[in-house]
Amino acid sequence: MKPKDYVSDLKVYEPGKPIEEVARELGFDDVADILKVASNENELGPSPLAVEAMREAIPEMHRYPDGGAFYLKRALAEKLSVEPENLLFGCGSNELIVFLCHVFMERGKNLVMGAEAFAVYFLANALYQGETLRVPMPDHVHDLDAMLAAITPDTRLVAICNPNNPTGTMVSPAAIDAFIEKLPDHVVAVFDEAYFEVMPDAMKPDVLKHIRAGKENIIVLRTFSKAYGLAGLRIGYAVGHPELINLLNKVRQPFNVNLMAQAAARAALDDVTHIVETREMIFQGLEFFERELPKLGVEVVPSGANFVLIKTGNGRAVFEKLQKRKVIVRPMDPYGLPDHVRVTIGTPRQNEATRAALKDALARN
Ligand SMILES: *Cc1c(COP(=O)(O)O)cnc(C)c1O
Numbered sequence: 001m002k003p004k005d006y007v008s009d010l011k012v013y014e015p016g017k018p019i020e021e022v023a024r025e026l027g028f029d030d031v032a033d034i035l036k037v038a039s040n041e042n043e044l045g046p047s048p049l050a051v052e053a054m055r056e057a058i059p060e061m062h063r064y065p066d067g068g069a070f071y072l073k074r075a076l077a078e079k080l081s082v083e084p085e086n087l088l089f090g091c092g093s094n095e096l097i098v099f100l101c102h103v104f105m106e107r108g109k110n111l112v113m114g115a116e117a118f119a120v121y122f123l124a125n126a127l128y129q130g131e132t133l134r135v136p137m138p139d140h141v142h143d144l145d146a147m148l149a150a151i152t153p154d155t156r157l158v159a160i161c162n163p164n165n166p167t168g169t170m171v172s173p174a175a176i177d178a179f180i181e182k183l184p185d186h187v188v189a190v191f192d193e194a195y196f197e198v199m200p201d202a203m204k205p206d207v208l209k210h211i212r213a214g215k216e217n218i219i220v221l222r223t224f225s226k227a228y229g230l231a232g233l234r235i236g237y238a239v240g241h242p243e244l245i246n247l248l249n250k251v252r253q254p255f256n257v258n259l260m261a262q263a264a265a266r267a268a269l270d271d272v273t274h275i276v277e278t279r280e281m282i283f284q285g286l287e288f289f290e291r292e293l294p295k296l297g298v299e300v301v302p303s304g305a306n307f308v309l310i311k312t313g314n315g316r317a318v319f320e321k322l323q324k325r326k327v328i329v330r331p332m333d334p335y336g337l338p339d340h341v342r343v344t345i346g347t348p349r350q351n352e353a354t355r356a357a358l359k360d361a362l363a364r365n
Helices: 006-008 019-026 048-060 070-080 093-104 120-128 144-150 173-182 207-212 242-250 259-269 271-297 317-323 348-361
Strands: 086-088 110-114 129-136 157-162 188-192 218-225 238-242 299-301 308-309 340-344
Touching: 019 317, 048 259, 070 086, 070 259, 086 093, 086 242, 093 120, 093 157, 093 188, 093 218, 093 238, 110 120, 110 144, 120 129, 120 157, 129 144, 144 157, 144 173, 173 188, 188 242, 207 218, 207 238, 238 242, 271 299, 271 308, 271 348, 317 340, 317 348
Parallel strands: 110 129, 110 157, 157 188, 188 218
Antiparallel strands: 086 238, 218 238, 299 308, 308 340
C-alpha cells in the first residue's frame, strides 16, 4: 500500500467504550446503575413525536431516503423563515463541518478557531491539510476581536461555537453582529449553534437575519443531536446563502441523511412540548450545579448549553474516581484543560447522583 503521507500521519479517532464494556471491566453487574454524562445527550430521551414517526417509517426501510430531503427542508424552512434553498442536511452537523473543509481547505490555507473549541473543526481541517490557527480564549470565552485579528489572506474559514463545546460559554448577540460587520469577504464564518434550542433567550444570537438579508459568507450549523434528543440518528443542518449551500451540496453523497432520521427530525420540529421540557430540565440542572458544586470547592464555568465545565484539579484523576463511582464524565486534557471535567446536565436525580459522586471522589483525593 502507498497511502498519502499526510493521511498516514493522521490519528484515528478513539471512540469511548460502550458503557456495557466499562461496567464489565469495573465489575458492576447492572449497566442501568451507570450514569453516563459524558456526551451532552438529552437525558429526557428523544421527542415522543419523533419516536412515533420512526415507528411509522419502519415498513419503508427497503427504500432509499429522499436525497433532497424535500418535506423536511420545506418544514424547516417555514419554521426558520428562510427558503428551502438556504438549507442543507448532514449526517450529523459533523458531516457539514467536513463538507466545509472539503470545499474550502487545502495545504497553505488556514482555519481560525478558539483554542478551547470543538475539536471536530481541527480534525476535519486536517483531512484536507489545512492549517489551524487557535486563538486564546480568556476566561474560556471566544475572543471575537482576536479571532478577526488572526485572519490572514490565506484564511478560508473561521469557526465560532456559540455556546462553545466544551466550555459552555457564549458570546453576546451584539458581539456577533459586530463581528459579522467586520468579517472580510474572503473568509466564511461558521456559527456552530449546536445548543441553540437550550440557550437562554437573552443570549440567542440572530445570525439568520443576516442570511435572510443575503449575506454570502456566513453559515449556521445546528443539529438534532442535542435538544431534540436524536444523536443516534445522525442528522444536522446548515443555513446559508444558496450559493454557499450549493457548493457544499457538490461534495455531498446523494443519500447522506437516512430515511429514519428525516422522518424523526420532521416530527421533532413540531414537538414544542419536548423542547420546553428539555429547556426546563437544563435550566434547573445548571442552576443546581452552579449553586451546589462550588460548595465542594470546585469552580463551575457559567454555561448556556446542556453541560458544564468544572475545574476540579486533575481532571483525568477525577474522571477515573467518578468512573469507579459509576458516573462517567469527560476529562478535558485533550482540550488543553487538564484541571477540568465536562458534565452533561441530566434529570434532577441524575444531577444529584453526579454531585454526590463528585463530593465523595474529591473527599478521598
Ligand atoms: C454536539 C456538537 C455538534 C453536533 O454534532 P452532530 O454531528 O450533529 O451530532 C456540533 N458542534 C458542536 C459544538 C457540538 O457540541
